Amino acid sequence: MKIATWNVNSLRVRLDHVLAWIESAEPDILALQETKLTDENFPVEAFETAGYHAVFSGQPTYNGVALISRQPAEEVVMDIDTLDDPQRRVLAASYGELRVMNLYVPNGQSVESDKYQYKLEWLAALQAQLANEADRYEHHVILGDFNIAPDDRDVHDPAAWEGDVPCTAAEREAFSRILALGFSDAFRQFEQPEKAFSWWDYRAAAFRRNMGLRIDLILASEGLSRDCTECRIDVEPRRWERPSDHTPVIADFSGL
Numbered sequence: 001m002k003i004a005t006w007n008v009n010s011l012r013v014r015l016d017h018v019l020a021w022i023e024s025a026e027p028d029i030l031a032l033q034e035t036k037l038t039d040e041n042f043p044v045e046a047f048e049t050a051g052y053h054a055v056f057s058g059q060p061t062y063n064g065v066a067l068i069s070r071q072p073a074e075e076v077v078m079d080i081d082t083l084d085d086p087q088r089r090v091l092a093a094s095y096g097e098l099r100v101m102n103l104y105v106p107n108g109q110s111v112e113s114d115k116y117q118y119k120l121e122w123l124a125a126l127q128a129q130l131a132n133e134a135d136r137y138e139h140h141v142i143l144g145d146f147n148i149a150p151d152d153r154d155v156h157d158p159a160a161w162e163g164d165v166p167c168t169a170a171e172r173e174a175f176s177r178i179l180a181l182g183f184s185d186a187f188r189q190f191e192q193p194e195k196a197f198s199w200w201d202y203r204a205a206a207f208r209r210n211m212g213l214r215i216d217l218i219l220a221s222e223g224l225s226r227d228c229t230e231c232r233i234d235v236e237p238r239r240w241e242r243p244s245d246h247t248p249v250i251a252d253f254s255g256l
Contacts, residue, residue, distance in 0.1 A: 001256040007246035011035040031102035035064035065091040099137035103144035108165040123174040140221040154214035183219040186231040
């Protein structure tokens with residue numbers, strides 16, 4: 001099974017990109033973030049024509065998440081249980097024995113801002129929910145835009161980013177606590193090229209200069225990580241006209 005994640009930074013703008021990519025990449029499940037669409041404007045028919053089902057949770061202008069899949073979703077959840085949060089950042093669903101949770105983690109803006117505290121509280125609530133679900137789902141994938149660079153390998157210039165969002169010690173510790181629940185960073189299960197990133201700023205020719213961050217992640221539960229055969233970043237869509245500032249990350253799993 002091929003599972004992918006992509007922050008599209010407006011599905012209205014990037015729908016043709018997504019349709020072209022799924023035609024060539026043929027994922028079984030694609031998690032989208034920053035769709036920036038209300039539910040009534042979600043392009044369901046376009047995905048149905050491409051052979052996919054869609055579940056989504058959106059709002060205008062900001063945020064928004066969706067799961068595009070070959071088979072219909074079941075047991076759909078759109079919130080973290082303990083958070084009373086209007087922002088559409090979470091979408092979980094089951095596909096047979098597989099549980100998938102799609103996340104658009106808050107950015108946090110800066111360590112001095114209220115948004116940074118909101119991010120840390122959000123991550124703590126997520127960790128608590130995952131801990132409660134640990135015995136429920138053996139095959140569990142958590143993926144999306146985490147807005148956290150797990151370690152210095154995931155940052156083009158660690159010294160320049162030290163102490164700044166998304167590279168602070170508190171964010172990385174929160175991420176480590178999620179991994180400690182029994183998840184593995186699928187990308188790091190394999191030998192990878194140096195300076196492999198999934199996001200580049202639009203400014204300062206950052207993509208051309210490969211001044212990026214790896215913040216789009218796929219985490220697999222212990223039982224599932226053993227069946228992961230590959231995890232890679234597809235840089236090509238970042239080269240397209242009017243691209244998202246993120247690019248897809250894909251993991252392949254046998255036995256599903």
